[in-house]
Amino acid sequence: MSIxxxxxxxxxxxxxxKFEGRDSKNPLAFRWYEADRVVRGKSMKEWLRFAxxxxxxxxxxxxxxxxxRTHFFPWDTNSDPLQRAKDKMDAAFEFMTKVxxxxxxxxxxxxxxxxxxxxxxxxxxxxxTDYAKEKQAASGVELLWxxxxxxxxxxxxxxxxxNPDFHVLAHGGAQVKSALDATIKLGGAxxxxxxxREGYMSLLNTNxxxxxxxxxxxxxxxxxxxxxxxxxxxxxxxxxxxxxxKHQYDYDAATVIGFLEHFGLQNxxxxxxxxxxxxxxxxxxxxxxxxxxxxxxxxxxxxxRGDYQNGWDTDQFPTNVNELVETLLIILEAGGFDKGGINxxxxxxxxxxxxxxxFYAHIGGMDTFARALVVADDILEHxxxxxxxxxxxxxxxxxxxxDFEAGKLDLEALRDYAAANGEPAIISGQQELYENIINxxx
Ligand code: XUL
Ligand code: CO
Numbered sequence: 001m002s003i004x005x006x007x008x009x010x011x012x013x014x015x016x017x018k019f020e021g022r023d024s025k026n027p028l029a030f031r032w033y034e035a036d037r038v039v040r041g042k043s044m045k046e047w048l049r050f051a052x053x054x055x056x057x058x059x060x061x062x063x064x065x066x067x068x069r070t071h072f073f074p075w076d077t078n079s080d081p082l083q084r085a086k087d088k089m090d091a092a093f094e095f096m097t098k099v100x101x102x103x104x105x106x107x108x109x110x111x112x113x114x115x116x117x118x119x120x121x122x123x124x125x126x127x128x129t130d131y132a133k134e135k136q137a138a139s140g141v142e143l144l145w146x147x148x149x150x151x152x153x154x155x156x157x158x159x160x161x162x163n164p165d166f167h168v169l170a171h172g173g174a175q176v177k178s179a180l181d182a183t184i185k186l187g188g189a190x191x192x193x194x195x196x197r198e199g200y201m202s203l204l205n206t207n208x209x210x211x212x213x214x215x216x217x218x219x220x221x222x223x224x225x226x227x228x229x230x231x232x233x234x235x236x237x238x239x240x241x242x243x244x245x246k247h248q249y250d251y252d253a254a255t256v257i258g259f260l261e262h263f264g265l266q267n268x269x270x271x272x273x274x275x276x277x278x279x280x281x282x283x284x285x286x287x288x289x290x291x292x293x294x295x296x297x298x299x300x301x302x303x304x305r306g307d308y309q310n311g312w313d314t315d316q317f318p319t320n321v322n323e324l325v326e327t328l329l330i331i332l333e334a335g336g337f338d339k340g341g342i343n344x345x346x347x348x349x350x351x352x353x354x355x356x357x358x359f360y361a362h363i364g365g366m367d368t369f370a371r372a373l374v375v376a377d378d379i380l381e382h383x384x385x386x387x388x389x390x391x392x393x394x395x396x397x398x399x400x401x402x403d404f405e406a407g408k409l410d411l412e413a414l415r416d417y418a419a420a421n422g423e424p425a426i427i428s429g430q431q432e433l434y435e436n437i438i439n440x441x442x
Contacts (some may be wrong), residue, residue, distance in 0.1 A: 010091040011355050013018060017099050017363060028359055032370035035100060039377050040332065041343050042339045048369055049341025051103035051144040053302075054110040056315065057358055058092050058348035063350075070350050085112035085128045093135045099133050099362050101161055102142035105192070105343045108179045109152065122181075129182045136186060144190060145236065145272075145300070146183030146343045148175040151196030161218035162198045162211035162249065169214065173221070180226045183233075187313055189339040191226065193219065194238040194328065199245035212249055216263035223268050234339045235265075236272035236299045240286070241281040243313055252281040253291040260297070270299030276306040276313050286326045293334035300340025303365060317346040317361040324372035325379070325438055333386075342369060371442075378441045385437050388430065 020029035035045040062070035075087040089111070096104060108114065112128040114121045136142060150160035150172045157162060160172030183191050198215055200206040223235055237260070239250045250256050253271055260266040271292045278288040292298040305323075318324060331337070344365050348357045373396045379385050395401040400417050403409050409417075 001061050008090055010094055011098060011410065014098060014356060014359055017359065028356065028363065030363060039373055042336070044370055045102060045166070045388065047336055047373055049103060049144065049337060049340050050101050050366055051343040052092070052096050052101045053343055053345045053361070054092060054104055054106040057095065058088050058129060059110050060347045065163050070353055076255070081113045082126065082127055086131055089128070089131055089135055089387065093139050093141060095358065096141050097139050099359060101362065103142050103341055105145045107147050107149040108175060109149045115390055122178050125178050129185050132186055143183065143186045143188040144343060145192045146179050146188045147192040147194065148179035150175060156197050158437060159197045159211070161215045169218065174216070176222050177225060180222065180229070180231065184226065184229055184231050188233055190234045190236050191231070192236045192238055194240065195248060195250050197245055198250065199248035201246050216247060216265065219265055219269070234299050235269045236273060237269055238272040238277070238302065240277040243280065252271040252283060253288045257291070257295050257297060259330065266293060270297045272300045272340070274302035274304065275318065276304050276315055277424050279306045280311070280313060285323065286330060289327055289330045293330055298334055298337070300337060301342055302345035303342045303369070303410065304344070304346035315346050317344065317365045318368050321368055321371055321442055322438065324368055325375045325442065328376035329373045329379065375441045379437060383441060385434065385436050388434070
């Protein structure tokens with residue numbers, strides 16, 4: 001990003017982003033997101049709990065596998081790692097304050113450069129989190145979640161908690177301990193585990209059972225440490241089917257729920273669902289949200305979108321109102337997030353190089369969610385949507401259907417009912433009607 005700055009204001013020329021309403025033509029204003037507007041008894045701010053992803057917005061430099069950086073940050077120039085980290089943090093808090101983002105999320109290595117020395121890394125984390133604490137207090141911005149990056153360093157090329165070499169696993173433990181300490185110190189509401197390399201490239205050299213048992217043990221010791229240190233937040237697992245590994249153990253919501261229950265982690269862990277990860281797994285995001293919600297494990301979400309024409313994690317900012325309305329319907333019916341929120345795990349494009357682009361991206365994402373929230377509420381309040389869906393199952397609300405749900409009918413009783421009642425009527429699923437209701441309220 002080519003921002004020239006002589007003093008501490010990094011995003012010169014962009015002031016406080018305000019709500020101006022639907023008719024505004026100002027590209028640096030909200031049309032839908034009005035933090036204090038009450039929807040279904042809670043403010044938009046409370047429903048949506050927006051967060052900024054430190055890594056994409058303040059570290060992501062536009063590079064891709066085919067070319068180097070295109071974003072040049074003025075906060076990334078000082079030769080002293082601590083001063084450089086503080087400059088970046090100044091830029092981050094200036095941005096989050098201007099765009100009215102109430103939360104942020106980080107990996108340990110996003111905050112400050114790490115070395116190969118565990119003790120030095122702990123010292124650096126302690127210094128930068130002292131500074132973060134001051135910035136949080138001054139701005140009111142809070143920490144939605146922290147995490148440790150256990151996938152970028154060379155040592156993690158065969159995984160961290162699932163690495164066949166115990167020595168590497170121990171280094172992962174050191175990093176998680178330090179990231180947990182940071183999260184607790186900063187009052188983080190959640191702590192995330194995304195197992196980027198916790199999977200395999202080839203089954204031929206992999207003992208899958210042993211690796212998965214190690215992963216579960218690792219999560220248990222991390223949880224036990226954090227709980228003993230006073231952490232009352234939620235631990236979150238972020239499913240993704242692949243990339244960077246060929247196959248990731250935390251494939252999708254259903255797989256992770258099975259894993260948590262199998263290893264006795266379901267009371268402390270929930271899910272952090274990401275849109276582009278769902279689509280990589282061959283699901284809609286709505287599917288993943290529904291699977292987590294009905295298991296009582298909907299924790300938080302990473303907001304972004306993929307590209308319909310390719311098969312990797314493009315992490316674009318969300319813009320599709322229709323898909324988000326369907327998602328918000330499930331979230332509203334589940335009562336919303338508890339400690340979780342909506343983290344924009346999304347990056348501006350390689351060729352989006354103006355300082356304002358980061359603002360347009362977040363304003364667009366926040367407005368799309370706010371609009372989807374209003375529409376989903378409208379649908380639940382004013383349309384026949386919920387009633388129609390309930391009526392589809394009316395045959396289970398009384399008589400033999402209700403007896404079946406109550407566990408009172410055996411297989412022979414089903415046979416007798418079928419024999420006595422002849423062929424069922426043909427009943428429409430009315431999919432097009434439901435689809436039209438969504439569009440009618442947008
Ligand atoms: C990678 C991804 C991560 C996690 C945190 O696809 O989503 O950024 O959100 O490690
Ligand atoms: Co993510």
